[in-house]
Amino acid sequence: MGTFTEDGQYIPRQIVEDDLGDIDLDHAYDSTLVEVEEGKIVEGTVVRVDKDEVLLDIGYKSEGVIPARELSIRNDVDPSEVVSLGDRIEALVVTKEDKDGRLILSKKRAQYERAWGTIEKIKEEDGVVKGPVIEVVKGGLILDIGLRGFLPASLVELRRVRDLQPYVGRELEAKIIELDKNRNNVVLSRRAWLEETQREQREAFLDNLKPGERRKGVVSSVVNFGAFVDLGGMDGLIHVSELSWKHVDHPSSVVSVGDEVEVEVLEVDLERERISLSLKATQQDPWQEFASTHRVGELVYGRVTKLVPFGAFVQVGDGIEGLVHISEMSAHHVDLPEQVVTPGEELWVKIIDLDLQRRRISLSIKQAAEGGEVAAEYQEHFGEHAYDDEGNYIGGGTEPEAEVAAEVVEASEGQQAWAEYYAEGEAGTTAVAEDGTEYEYVEVIEEVVEVVDADAEAADAGSGDAEGAEVVDEA
Incomplete structure (x- = not known):
């Protein structure tokens, strides 16, 4: 073997005397040559490093050429980062003689062949591989474990990682979960290793x-x-x-x-x-909080959020909705809720039932019009002088009904807009308020008292004895 100068120049060994003895020169020359077969792994010394290839002296009649792409399993690497002059490395014979008569070798394929044996043994023993992350690819990472091992993003940590870039350069340990030499496929799982160790x-x-x-x-x-x-x-x-x-x-x-x-x-x-x-x-249960600060009979201010065939839902607090049944909308008979209210309308309602266990509130527009005690949060809005000792609204000389009709309170102006509700209420079904409360639609038979003019009836019937009222049932 020759030597290298300080600047890296290779100097072949010189023959200083004839020491062949009885062997002729041609025979002696052939005996020093390495047998080269495609697919065989050979060992040699790096004698030249260029930007696109490396020359390797394996003892053959000419140096072998390792193209840059055949140096490493990493993509787009500088040959000088992989090998140096004088390094002893292994390479696999790819082509014994190409069209230019060159011997083509591959360092990464030799590394690949050696690694497969090791990887298969580790897989059989349920062992762990270790290597640096060399690349981020679609769906995961590539580890250098002697060959390219694929680590899916979902298996990098115990939970899925969205940004994989910080892992490049880090050395990771992982279990082998899939191995297929024919397809050159190695799938790893760091999560399996973490789960085992943790x-x-x-x-x-x-x-x-x-x-x-x-x-x-x-x-x-x-x-x-x-x-x-x-x-x-x-x-x-x-x-x-x-x-x-x-x-x-x-x-x-x-x-x-x-x-x-x-x-x-x-x-x-x-x-x-x-x-x-x-x-x-x-967090504070809004229903519990509402129930602790309100009681049946109080007047509260709310916003109509949804109409259903049997009434209207009214938001009376943050996350709190109650139902105004159609029978509680007006003193007169109402066929459809939209005859009285519209979504988005703000109005006073009276609490007529509060069921904390079932998380339901029954409200009444009809009874609110009759007046009553106003909830504490609204009393502060008007001032203490506007209420009597029992909390009833007196409004400084104005009738409570007039104030109710004016709808002067704007307590719900800043509340969040409500999304569409799940289902429209129909007879025999349920309607769901935005807060998740279910209300069942039940038809109610109203008793409407119709006052009959006694004199008119007497004239029609020919009698002056009719008096009082006739009860008419309306559905």
Whole structure:
């Protein structure tokens, strides 16, 4: 073998004397040549490094050429970053002689062949591979484990990672979950490795987590059916029904990825390692709050949110809706709710029933017109002088009915607009208010007292004895 100068120039070994003995020169020359066959792995010394290829002395009649693309499993690398002059490396013979008479070699294919044996053994033993992340591709990462191992994005961490770029250059450990040499396919899972190494930690975490506890966490993912929260060891699910006391169209309207939240633990499933969480359990129940500050008989101000065949829903608080049955809309008979009110209209209503357990409020426009005690939050609006000792509105000399008709209170102007409701109420069905309360449609037979003019009746009937009133049943 020759030597290298300080500037990297290769100097072949010189023959200083005839030491062949009885062997002729041609035979001696042939005996020093390496046998080369396509697909065979050979070893040699790097004698030249260019930007597009590397020359390798393997003891053949000419140096072998390793194209830049055949140096590494990494794409678009500089040959000088992979090998240096004098390095002893292995290469696989790709072509014994190309059209230009060159011996074409591949370092990465030799590395690939060596690695497969190791990888197959690790897979059989259910072992772990380790390598740097060299590339981000569609759907995941590429690891250099002697060959290109694919790590899907969903298997990088215990939860899905959206930004994979920060992983480039990091050395990761992973389990082999799929191996196919014919397709050159190696699929890895870091999550499987993490789950295995963290199983004891997870078991301890779940054992220490009790229903009813409140924990702080970070929203890690938002899906159609809820939101996942990282509790610092495992993810728990807040189902969409547990995000808010109000109706939620989509979880993204309540929380976003990265939000810090306080949640209450509802359930811990040790067998399936699942944690059920609630966000609304940490918040004031608007129904409980409303029930504690209001009572039957009070007047409250609200906004009509929806009309159904049997009445109208009126929002009387944040997340609180009550039903004005059609029979409570007016003192006279009403065929359709739209004859009395329209969606968006604001008006006074009286609370005639408050069922906290079933989360239902019955309201009356008809009885509100008769006056009564106004709820405390509206008394502050008018001032103490406008009410008597019992809380009834006196309005400084004006009739309460006049003030009601004027609708001077604007308590709900800044409240959130309501979305479309789920279903229109029909006879025999239920209607759902925005706050989730269901009201069943029941036909009510009203007793309407029709006053008959006694003199007119006497004239028609030929008698002057008729008096009083006739009761007429109307559906």
